[in-house]
Amino acid sequence: MKWNKQDMINYLQAKEYVDTAILPLVPVTFEQEEEKQVSQAFQKEILDIMVHELEKEYKGRVLALPSYIYSSIDLEELARINRFTEGLNQMPFKHIFYITFDQMWKMKERDLNGILLWVPILKEGDIQQKDTQNMINDQIHQLKDLIKNYWNS
């Protein structure tokens, strides 16, 4: 389900079936080179596609949240995200997945209260191109399997 009115109504009625939340972690920083900003936006675009596809496949069990924006990953940020996650826990969600292309989270994985799905996303490319599309599709496929495995374990 998505973060929109109709899906929220459905979610609230079917809460016991929706035990999984997906939270995209998206870095947005301005104090860096232009080309890095371009790749940040590009990666975000692809992350959106991935989340969209995951939501479509598992609509009835997953709530895909809007992006969680941050600028740097420090102690303060860790506290903030864990507080946010705590709120999700109360909903309750049994499985909370963070999905991100930012490898800095990988180093902080142990400090997170949800499961980190880190996807190495291309820094540049062209989504209109077949190769890029195939690669993204592969990654989506793996993510689908991964989530299913968490459910079944």
Place this chain on the structure above:
Amino acid sequence: MSKDKKKQVSRRQFLNYTLTGVGGFMAAGMLSPMIRFAIDPVLKAQGEEEYVAVVEVDKITTEPQRFEFKVHQVDAWYESDVTKTAWVFKQEDGSILALSPICTHLGCVVNWSGNEDYPNQFYCPCHDGRYYKDGVNVPNTPPTAPLHVYDHKIQDGMLYLGKAKPREEA
């Protein structure tokens, strides 16, 4: 392509009219739907069902296969091409059945033979919903209605699919 261009122009015109004043605004209000009707057959054919070519009929087997096709969708704010999927197979009497993969419980995507324990059923990974081959939901699993069925027609050896509709109960 030229269709797009015309539309852009009409949007710019619309803005111009708006800026010119109320009279202009009203003219634009009358004009722009007229332009849209003239150039946009999709809008004109409202109510009439759109069929999309999906696969050659001779590729369809008695085993359900998954096919994708694109439909053009117009929402309130967006126009987009949406990819749809169908599980298509030949039934015992030779007729073709094209099922929507959307679970009627809460909308996950079902897979043929998606669970090793039930190789001849559609399986929904979200809450273990199941459907028989003909799309009818297996009792005592979460779905309470059969998978929807796509309208279809065959032309020159091609299968065309229309809208997926709830199945009328037998």
